[in-house]
Amino acid sequence: MEPDSPSTPRRTLTELLFVIFLRMIAVTCFWFGMQYWAMLVGYSLEGRARFDLLNLPWRAAAPTLAVLFPVASLGLWLAVSWGAVLWAMAAIIQILMYVVWSDIFGENHLVPLLNVLVASLYVVFRLALWLEGRRKEEKVRIDLP
Template identity: 45%
Template sequence: MSDEVATRLPIRPSPYEYALELLQRGVALVCLVEGIAYWVRLLGFFEGAAWRFDLMPFYWQAAAVPLAVLFPFAAVGLWMLASWGPVVWFLCAAAEIGMYGFFPELYGRHHLIIAFHAVVALCYAVLRLLLYIERRRAAD
């Protein structure tokens, strides 16, 4: 087979690469939903003091505004499989874990959100480790 033909053959992604792509795209959809939820909270679509920016306590304002911007940004990066997508998601996850894990008296208890972020981080780390091992074996 000539070099020209070999360069035109598609390279199939490994199962780990495919799983990582699916994980990132799934998390991207969740990030988009969370971003929209924060925007709904900021714009005041629902009645209540915690559902309108001008009536929110300062600590909610300080948390909701950056997350309303960063979650959709993370969703775009994760969907495009860009290298900065997981980094932005990690910032959002760390913020929510800090909010709901360390300050439940202010933000409430949301164990499901904390568990989701922990599971996603673990799955991402395991898949990246498996990809690293696979590439090391292929290089040897």
């Protein structure tokens, strides 16, 4: 008996690990986004960081990150390219906040360090997937008469 729908190719171990990695980052991004929203609406920090009480730089950065992180989370969960782009934008904003403009936003060495670590792992995964794809192409070329 023939199946009704065509079979999908099986994912390699590298592809599977990459999707798991993206979903772990997606959960983290969603958590970051909810933290920013909680801060902006006064739920966290005893209401001292509500939007109306923030200075101008925080009024620009916090809502931007509160929107970018959850949307990036969706894109990362679905493993689509725009999710990584939005995450990279949010990570760059955080790195600028805590490294370049630390006199305005305060010092936080952990967040930029973790963003650089995640970006490095992402590059390693993309490189591994690219090499895997090249090996598959070479194998197909060799197998063709």
